[in-house]
Amino acid sequence: MTYSYVSHLQCPVCQTQYDTEHIHQLCACGSPLLVEYNLEQLKQQVKREDIQQRNPDLWRYHELLPVSSSEHVVTLGEGMTPLLHLPTLGERYGINHLYMKDESLVPSGSFKARGAAVGVSKALELGVEEFAMPTNGNAGAAWALYAARAGIRATIVMPQDAPQITRSEVALAGASLFLVDGLISDAGKMVAEKVKQDGVYDASTLKEPYRIEGKKTMGLEIAEQLGWQMPDVILYPTGGGVGLIGIHKALKELQQLGWISGTLPRLVAVQAEGCAPIVKAWEKRQERSEFWEQSTTIAFGINVPKALGDFLVLRALYETDGVGIAISDAELLEVQREVASLEGSFVCPEGAATFAAARKLAADGWIKPDETVVVLNTGAGIKYPDTVQTEAPLLQIGDSIVGR
Incomplete structure (x- = not known):
């Protein structure tokens, strides 16, 4: 059985093709490159029922991943996270079929482990010995850990106020x-200089083609976990937007394979009011976003003032009749507490923003009561210990809590 049906890299702007046996970063035109597969051949040789007998990790979809040989797979057991039905919260929001795809349970505590697993595995296969990348925190943590497992040297640059745990x-x-x-954009400039001067592999978001392939497995899993049925709406916290692009790509590939049918889910790009370039561009029906000056939000992972793949995010919204929506820090903090107190899940600030967006869109009637809605929680709340402040009375030995 063929391990991977990877075919080539293709530019979504000028359609130039590149091979996957050598290192390629951006297209000559400056666009990110996307991985293409021999889907017709895969369709003839692999059935979706074959997938369901495999180990519960993202490598169960190896035919739809770019690593050509299993010997290069670098894994910490990532993937197949729970898709949890949230009836109590759904009742409060007026959404009868509300689900959370909970990425807090993957290695390193965030969905970034998916991109790192596939990205580092392909880098190993390509003979990469050292890479550099900018990060807001979680991606750098994940790539550093997987690099250690692969024996690859890593240079990580992040803003000084990135979460201490990720540092x-x-x-x-x-x-x-x-x-x-400074911001992640400033970190990116430092990485670009190192890449140019030292000749290391650039693992920046979408400057290598393979991170997105790890992220797309969220879409593959959602489809499988819903019995190969598509939900009506998927909400995703959007900074660089790789996960949203990947989910869209995954579902289109499943459509071409005939493993799912029907209308693609409406995609929602959720951003913070203090950094919402994608939302602003969507509202103006623009093809690309503009740099967001003086961006700030406590949802640190989506504090990205200008995404390299912004045009791909916007394409996904337009193609699926989706929307962009911005949430205030106050709203997401309120909802973070709401999700924990009603459903017992301590979601990250970025995940809380997506719940706040679902609440808003349901109240506005954009989400209908009987639609199936999937919210992405992209990480563990415990990775942001300073986000939520709590107070509790200090008792002395001998004090009683009876009746309190």
């Missing part, structure tokens, strides 16, 4: 960690 993960993994007094 510690990078340092403990043995990567070279640098902090910059």
Whole structure:
């Protein structure tokens, strides 16, 4: 059985093709490259029933992943996270079929492990010995940990106010960690200089084609977990937007394979009011976003003032009749507490923003009561210990809590 049906890389702008046996970063025209597969051949040789007998991790979909040989797979057991029905919260929001795809349970505590697993595995297959990348925190942590497992050197640059836990993960993994007094865009400039001068592999978001393939497995899993049926709506917290692009790509590939049918789900790009370039572009029906000046939000993972793949995110919204929506920090903090108190899940700030968006869209009637709605929680709330402040009375030994 063929391990991967990967065919080639293709530019979504000028359609130029590249092979997958050599290192390629961006297209000559400056666009990110996307991975294409021999779907007709795969359709003849693999059935979706074959997938269901395999190990419960993202590598169960190896035919639809770009790593050509299993010997290059670098794994920590990532994938096949729960798709949880949330009846109590759904009743409050007026959504009868509300689900959460909970990415807090993957290695490193965030969905970034998916992109790291596939991206590092393909880098290993390509003979990469060292890479560099900018990050808001979780991606750098995941890539550093997977690089350690693969024996690849990593240089990670992140804003100095990135979450302390992610900084510690990078340092403990043995990567070279640098902090910059600025945003992820400033970190990106430093990485670009290192790539140019030192000739290392650029693992920045969408500057290598393979991270998106790991992220797309969220879409593959959602389809399988819903019995190969598509939901009506998928809400995704959008910074760089790789996960949203990947989910859209996954569902279109499943359509071509004939494994799912019907209308693609309406995709929702959720951003913070303090950093909403995609939302602003969507409202104006633009093809690309503009740089968001002085961006700020406590949902650190979506504080991305300008995404390289913004045009792909916007295409996905337009093609699926989706929307872009911005949430305030106050709203997401309120909803973070609401999700924990009603459903027992401590979601990350970015995940809380998607719940707040679902609540708003249901109240506005854009989401109908009987539609099936999937909200992405992209990480564990415990990775952001300073986001939520709590108070509790201090008792002395001998005090009683009876009747309190």
